[in-house]
Amino acid sequence: MKVDAFDFELPAELIAERPAEPRDSARLLVVGNDGFADRQVADLADLLSPGDLLVFNDTKVIPARLRGLRREAKVEATLHMRLGPGRWAAFARPAKRLKPSDRIDFAEDFHATVAEKGEAGEITLDFDREGAALDEAIAAHGELPLPPYIASRRAVDRRDLDDYQTMFAEKSGAVAAPTAGLHFTPGLIGKLSARDIGHLCITLHVGAGTFLPVKADDTDEHRMHSEIGVIAPDHADRINAVRAGGGRIVAVGTTSLRLLESAADETGQVQPFSGATDIFITPGYRFRAVDLLITNFHLPRSTLFMLVSAFSGLERMRAAYGHAIDRRYRFYSYGDAALLFPGS
Incomplete structure (x- = not known):
């Protein structure tokens, strides 16, 4: 249709x-x-x-929106499906300059490597830790991913x-x-x-x-x-x-x-x-x-x-x-x- x-x-x-x-x-x-x-x-x-x-x-x-740096350039990754203990599929912005093997630093002691790059901003991330340790890091450094039609009108707050x-x-x-x-x-x-x-x-x-x-x-x-x-x-x-x-x-x-x-x-x-x-x-x-x-x-x-x-x-x-x-x-x-x- x-x-x-x-x-x-x-x-x-x-x-x-x-x-x-x-x-x-x-x-x-x-x-x-x-x-x-x-x-x-x-x-x-x-x-x-x-x-x-x-x-x-x-x-x-989960607080699935992660903000980081790739060689001084700001990158935002929104996780959308877990693929393994330390691997997630994500949507990246901006994704144009990202390529496999690039490292994204989300914190001084928390990073991921771009394992694959797909279409429309989709990437696969291999993190520097797995399982519960990765969950804890995402919880510590991630943000709640409110839908764009809300997030574009106001900031995420504690009430959310x-x-x-x-x-x-x-x-x-x-x-x-x-x-x-x-x-x-x-x-x-x-x-x-x-x-x-x-x-x-x-x-x-x-x-x-x-x-x-x-x-x-x-x-x-x-x-x-x-x-x-x-x-x-x-x-x-x-x-x-x-x-x-x-x-x-x-x-x-x-x-x-x-x-x-x-x-x-x-x-x-x-x-x-x-x-x-x-x-x-x-x-x-x-x-x-x-x-x-x-x-x-x-x-x-x-x-x-x-x-x-x-x-x-x-x-x-x-x-x-x-x-x-x-x-x-x-x-x-x-x-x-x-x-x-x-x-x-």
Whole structure:
């Protein structure tokens, strides 16, 4: 499909710079077969049914933006996927003059060597340490990589260290938060549990590729970056049992959805999963594992807007985004949310 089909105009003042307080007071646009409804995330217990299962992403955002020097020249590297104990794939700025074997000093006693250089600023870095020692150095010298549409408007501050993590954040490795999960609170989970609406966590370490614009004219020409995901065997069993019992699988966020669909076989059974996925979902895709989707409002021409258009229908999503803009919903990572039903 032509990427232009996924374009729309968004007033800049609707880009949220801070999350709602409390988190579950964010607005929730219900997008169903019979139209739209304006609710709040706090209403989810009334909108879902007993026996449904919410699937969250428990990845934790790391301070993945590193600033350093290459022969006196400033270099910024944003890590996006761990390739080994001491090796990361990263996006570099500026990358034009970087070449393999170049050394980048991030601190007096912390550096990396460019092992490989790819396209569009992508490099592979071999660090001077591995494992936990490398994690500690990244934590000490890195910065939280807020999305460009927020970072370009204000500086990262201490509040973001809490705001940009979900209540489920446990497994370190993400460069971006699974933002649909930011809306949930212990109180809301308690309300859901009281109605026999369950939840569990899977892990997809979101990469910096999620911020990259689609530069191709046609979706067939776009290449997704890989991300590492894990679904434990007992969680796969529980997901399959819920569906077999008539419950619905509610993916909380596009990251959870992409991992579930990556792990599903042709019959819709979710298999245990551990490895990389580069699944790219566009209209025409047949969903196998997910019945409902909770997600934030996404950028125009983005792979995420393509995904939600595949789930609920392009025309319906264009109308839903028009409705959200007219009613001044807040957009993007710190913005409001939508509960999406599948297109007919």
